[in-house]
Amino acid sequence: MPDWLDQLPEHFASPAAAMDEVLDLVDRNVAAGGGPFAAVLLDARGGVLAAGVNRVLAAGCSVLHAEMVAIMRAQARLHSHDLRPQAAHLVSSCEPCAMCLGALPWAGVSALSYAACAADAEAIGFDEGAKPQPWQDGLRVRGIEVHPPLASARAVQQLQDYGRQHRLY
DSSP states (O other): OOGGGGOSOSBOSSHHHHHHHHHHHHHHHHHTTOOSOEEEEEOTTSBEEEEEEOOHHHHTOTTOOHHHHHHHHHHHHHTOSOOGGGTOEEEEEEOOOHHHHHHHHHHTOOEEEEEEOHHHHHTTTOOOOOOOSSHHHHHHHTTOEEOOOOSHHHHHHHHHHHHHHTTOO
């Protein structure tokens, strides 16, 4: 993992403030040869549990989506597979794909904020997988809060820039 993932502020005043940092991580990860996705897990008070960036191509591992990396790093740090005691809030640069959506309840994530929508990632060639619609309802039924998109214009622009740079569309 890039060492700069551990150089975040220790606390964010709000999910919106965390999203600004997440989108900065997207830029940094793309510049380092990674994919255009990043995520941060916060505890109930806004403390950073872990950050993740997309490492699929860099590591040659299809499960290393930003959300999965953040979850795995938080679980390793806490020595627990269950993030429920932390009231973990996932702040992600994009709506979760099918894999990441499934991981949220299993990991014990309590809330989700995201920027770009799956359609934005799909528009540049990413396969987000089949998800039940409306997918948000499935999370809410399990007690996971889903917040409206934050900073979506910037996140969509990042995806479009990545798509053009890598000739995905």
